Amino acid sequence: MLRPEDRILVTDLYELTMAQAYWAHGVTGQATFSLFVRDLPPERGFLVAAGLEDVLRFLEDFRFPPEALAYLESTGIFARPFLDYLAELRFTGDVWAVPEGTLVFAQEPILEITAPIIQAQIAETYVINQVHLQTMIATKAARCVAAARGRGVVDFALRRTHGVDAGLKVARCSYLVGFQATSNVLAGKVYGIPITGTMAHSFIMAFPEEEEAFRAFAETFPERAIFLIDTYDTLEGARRAARVGRELRERGRRLLGVRLDSGDLLALSREVRRILDEAGLPEVRILASGGLDEYRIEALVGAGAPIDAFGVGTRMGVSEDWPWLDMAYKLVAYEGRPARKLSPGKASLPGPKQVFRFYDGEGKMKEDILALREERIEGGTPLLEKVMEGGRLLRPHPALAELRERFREAFGRLPEPYKALREAPRYPVRLSPGLEALANTLTAPREALGES
Amino acid sequence: MLRPEDRILVTDLYELTMAQAYWAHGVTGQATFSLFVRDLPPERGFLVAAGLEDVLRFLEDFRFPPEALAYLESTGIFARPFLDYLAELRFTGDVWAVPEGTLVFAQEPILEITAPIIQAQIAETYVINQVHLQTMIATKAARCVAAARGRGVVDFALRRTHGVDAGLKVARCSYLVGFQATSNVLAGKVYGIPITGTMAHSFIMAFPEEEEAFRAFAETFPERAIFLIDTYDTLEGARRAARVGRELRERGRRLLGVRLDSGDLLALSREVRRILDEAGLPEVRILASGGLDEYRIEALVGAGAPIDAFGVGTRMGVSEDWPWLDMAYKLVAYEGRPARKLSPGKASLPGPKQVFRFYDGEGKMKEDILALREERIEGGTPLLEKVMEGGRLLRPHPALAELRERFREAFGRLPEPYKALREAPRYPVRLSPGLEALANTLTAPREALGES
Structure with a gap:
């Protein structure tokens, strides 16, 4: 320290x-x-x-x-x-x-x-x-912002930045160039950057059933729930999320979004969008994460993936293609x-x-x-x-x-x-x-x- | 902070x-x-x-x-x-x-x-x-130690590590796996790691003549002088270093070494070794730095470069080929x-x-x-x-x-x-x-x- x-x-x-x-x-x-x-x-x-x-x-x-x-x-x-x-x-x-x-x-x-x-x-x-x-x-993050062409980008890099100082500076510099928020709580405190986050696989796994985990999280955070849906089976996870999303709406609340963190993000985002839309939940946003950088974001945006925001972690946070x-x-x-x-x-x-x-x-x-x-x-x-x-x-x-x-x-x-x-x-x-x-x-x- | x-x-x-x-x-x-x-x-x-x-x-x-x-x-x-x-x-x-x-x-x-x-x-x-x-x-640095096959390796990474925390941890982990020392003064204080260093090009340039800069440094540090010889012309620098090295010896002191920081390190190390040997200074060591990592060290050692120690910086300190x-x-x-x-x-x-x-x-x-x-x-x-x-x-x-x-x-x-x-x-x-x-x-x- x-x-x-x-x-x-x-x-x-x-x-x-x-x-x-x-x-x-x-x-x-x-x-x-x-x-x-x-x-x-x-x-x-x-x-x-x-x-x-x-x-x-x-x-x-x-x-x-x-x-x-x-x-x-x-x-x-x-x-x-x-x-x-x-x-x-x-x-x-x-x-x-x-x-x-x-x-x-x-x-x-x-x-x-x-x-x-x-x-x-x-x-x-x-x-x-x-x-x-x-x-x-700042340069690497600006490339991510440019590739996202107006869709949201948030910083999820802290766990694999090169140490704590880097974690803070990554949050600061990515926000400087247009990221919307960071998962880094200390950066929120030090720099006044908006902080954001969803849930981890461990959260889902700590409950007997995925749907129960979603419901518990939504009860605690009825205004800011984003469900991670790929722990077991992404499409099944999307259907469960949609059920809980409809329950939330009946109570006058709103499911903010779902997060995809593995697999073929283009194909999955299309299927998940369809599941959410068919459930009458067009306002529920899709957040994607997992190995993203400007190259992958550009490919997903170029292919028209229905992804509303990107959680960008390690590859941005270490400037993976040029780390110096x-x-x-x-x-x-x-x-x-x-x-x-x-x-x-x-x-x-x-x-x-x-x-x-x-x-x-x-x-x-x-x-x-x-x-x-x-x-x-x-x-x-x-x-x-x-x-x-x-x-x-x-x-x-x-x-x-x-x-x-x-x-x-x-x-x-x-x-x-x-x-x-x-x-x-x-x-x-x-x-x-x-x-x-x-x-x-x-x-x-x-x-x-x-x-x- | x-x-x-x-x-x-x-x-x-x-x-x-x-x-x-x-x-x-x-x-x-x-x-x-x-x-x-x-x-x-x-x-x-x-x-x-x-x-x-x-x-x-x-x-x-x-x-x-x-x-x-x-x-x-x-x-x-x-x-x-x-x-x-x-x-x-x-x-x-x-x-x-x-x-x-x-x-x-x-x-x-x-x-x-x-x-x-x-x-x-x-x-x-x-x-x-x-x-x-x-x-x-620790893994990247261990590869450098293995590639050096018994020659010395020291950590010069601090200026381009990803922040201050990384700089400290790079010094710590490279020492853990066998580096001899670090240039990072704070790491010396915090971890008790031996600290080491030579001189920068700016030092040479702040004096009217290269040889005058060498002489001034040797006067101040007669026991630990390592001259950087590539600021203007490496071979001319080696000859000047040899002159000052002989003066030191006449005063019962010893020039510790010279540092190469650019150019063809294999060819230059051979010519510089010859210049030093012909000047009767076989004990003066050659330290090489500049863009080194385990791959370059292996190539230099394999080619029999007469380099006694390697100063390893950025590429080790950011784990350049795999930064995560x-x-x-x-x-x-x-x-x-x-x-x-x-x-x-x-x-x-x-x-x-x-x-x-x-x-x-x-x-x-x-x-x-x-x-x-x-x-x-x-x-x-x-x-x-x-x-x-x-x-x-x-x-x-x-x-x-x-x-x-x-x-x-x-x-x-x-x-x-x-x-x-x-x-x-x-x-x-x-x-x-x-x-x-x-x-x-x-x-x-x-x-x-x-x-x-």
Whole structure:
């Protein structure tokens, strides 16, 4: 269980050893680090930036409490005067970032931190950890929302997310991009997300008869019962659900829905819909779950399955087809001097940056220009905003509902081809003249000749 | 940031709504739930059970604090008398489990909880969440250790694990199966795991010259310097590292190693080894990192790459090829009556169970028999132990070092073919006569005829 005072130690050891070496050698100038994804996976036509709020909270709380320092001292790695220096260290830098929910593409900064290098270096691990996870999940979940084409999608991932922190962030990020609710009770408490749920097979099995289990649940929750009907035989389960649904209606209540969790969801949903309709229960909704992701949702929706809502779990919650992104946090300037790494396959673009987005006459996204921060690009909308200055937040964190609405609006402006689940075209991102010129200046001769 | 008092809410809403329906209908008998993996992914010849300690701590601390109850009340879903009941609820059940580090296979219980059904049901989400993550990672990491064939392996995954909880558990589980150390400082503090690290490209770039950066780091850490040599040109970096390494030796110190993080690791490791040897520095070790997993480690070791240790990050930390397991927590008995679900593709075996393991004359694993808990199977070693009774731990949690040693011993008894990274044969697990008979009794006619 992670305690707030331990959060500063969510870091790779080398951040702290480098910090001591910087400190010992007076390397304490202003550095700018840029956080971006080098390349998009082939199955991703866009990314949805997320995780900024956690980064900013981390930077606001940036301090080494005595217990953390005592542990560091116990390792024998650090000098006492350096630990005394850490005890006083706070984050005093600036942060530029795109708002959460912004669509971003390869090489575009999600955030940039400018601070004394020791501060910016120590922040690296936590910053990547949170923005990586949340951007990956927001993107995966947005694909599910797009595939559902207006039908409801809810988050059932908690049991197989990679731990508890991931479970919370999956609920948060899937709601941000348009999921209707989550099964995660703690996420409901922490983020104010609507919580939802049905029943498990064990509930059915704890009663002598399936129908008795349905009836018991409906008695306790006459307004919100969704029966799980596949424990023994799905069609028989649907008929039993219909009987209890009719009883509920006679009492002036309403059966909310039934859930399918296994088998051929297309065929079963059609047969179950017919059973419910023939029982005079056209208002009872069908929820499907079990191994769903954007690909399966697209296939079911495309085939016209009469499914009203999808419960999406593991495959979304672990981003099953791409459980990681090639995200990097790179030094792009030190003491006003642009910096650039040339490692093969990992070269980075120098300098603090800005992204300018261009829209067509109908308000749809057309192209981005990746520029140096101080460049002015006519007609483009700059995406990165200064959100922290001198270690202080420049405005309160936006409410999740506001981010959700902003994403909905932004996603509507992304042309459909880029939302394709597979083989989406590459969204055009050009380098500005200023960035192009600077990158060429800093290219080593060997790389220019293609030798490295 | 997760607070201990919030842990009880790490649950799906339906666990709590089912609990209220059980409570309202007097369904409060003893239930046994079994946690197991239905099927192993094709790339997994074995699983390493892990996560039990977190489960037991959760069950020991099982209570709903006032703030959690206040949130539940605010949702309008629950009846006040039920919330009063929850306020007094503690876990009073028994837990049988295999020790962490035990090798398990499809259908074999990792743990079984027997308790009043409401308690066992509410525990479901957290129990799966933790055992799923830790078993998946311990398994993936064990494959890396096996592929390295005695060379060192260290955990560099934290920046791209799915959140902070995953980062901690990845460090814990990779150490459990034989990793030497982790870069995760908090894991060092929490679990006492050795921490390790080198330097980042940003460190090199913050100095005017690469060699100056090496020299500065070695001055600060003359006993533990590992230089990252691929920031600009790896071979030039190796020559510079060798110069500083010789200077260190003249001062009676020693350069520990160099790290390769990009490019053709096989070719580069050979050239770098030659450069170091020609400089008279055969003791300087080569550490490789960058996109490594068990498959790449096996290829490098097989080709004889002169790499002394592997830094394994993202692909291990997210279990990239299989980022989830088909793990289920199923009701197998209620009030002494065996229970069984028949959903297509998800049928489960009834009754509380025991696994009996058989070894050959040389002490190697030969086969397992999956039996009912009360069966006695001659000559087999039972794997599940009672670890909690009436809500009380029966012994202290074993130290991580003890689990690590136990795993090492157990893994040595698994025949090599089952350690194959791809297309491992299926380890033989047979059903006992008692389990077979019970399963047949409970099989519905439709399923027996293969119709569902």
